[in-house]
Amino acid sequence: MPSEVAPVACSAADIVKDPPSLRTLFFAFAKMSLSGFGGVLVFARRAIVEEHRWMTAEEFNETFALCHFLPGPNIVNLSLVFGSRLRGIVGGLAAFTGLLGPPMLLVTGLAAIYAHFGQVDALRRALAGVSCAAVGLLASAVFRMMSPLLKKRDVLGLLVMLAVFAAIGLARLPLPMVLLLAVPLSIAVTYAKLWWAR
């Protein structure tokens, strides 16, 4: 389980039994997406587990873990998987469209504005400042994810992490090539650790 998913006081008995309507699903996911500046996960957990009580915190963690180890944008995967659990594949599509549609329209509008005014000097300078801060936020997310590995003194995990960082960030090797090597290696290492711990 990802450590960032904190348990929430909500037992199985509180879970809503009637499946939500497609409209409700669409708007609930649109709302969590549009509130999610710098990441939707926090808002998704709040809406799904606490506000609508569609899932227990444990079910949410399980579903998220699944979407986290599969490739692709996690929260988008989660919308389709989760919506379809409640209302079948149509429900999945309603949640998927709600999560992705409105912010996509908004960002397309911003892209059009950038295409027209991106060369204006004041905007260039301001955006350059925003991107410096945004990179800092990304770095802090990396530190936060790394700290459990450091606390557990997971040397092998840290070595895998460093190797991937060097291959992609320093050597700029193509991602598919690196992962085809790194994924089996990392799985083997994890199995070896489990074997050792028995």
Place this chain on the structure above:
Amino acid sequence: MSGDDNPLFQLFWTFALISLFAIGGANAAIPELHRIAVDVRHWMTDKQFADAFAIAQLSPGPNVLIVTLIGYSVAGVAGAAVATIAMCGPTAALAYFVSRWLSNARAARWPAVLQASLVPLSIGLMAASALILVQASDRTWPAFVLTVMAAIVASMTRLNPLWLLAAGGCLGFAGLL
């Protein structure tokens, strides 16, 4: 405009392929997005890529929307839509089928093992993303100091990230970076 020359086809296959290797989410795919969009296909400059990242961070919604901006710069509104769908559709479908299959065979232990083995990989990928974006956006010492300060403040406090982005925008606007 057909087949391989059609930019929409190119966008679709490029992003569909990248998404399948995006272990750990959109931010883990940034090095590959940068490599393809800037170095291989020359769709945008380093600076435009950094701007796209900044705009995606400023906007609500999933971080994956940086591909919407890349798609727009290649082929306008249609490019934006195609890039987003290509990046999100195939992997969401994969997640859907895997989750159905897993709920049939419940006791499976391998999701936990897979998760444990993939977490270090995705942290490594995100660290590489940070490095590539530092090189693309921090062209001066004050800019680099701002990045370091933002990283420290975001790690030590629970301040809303929008404040940090706004502060960066103001400093840049004032010409201090």
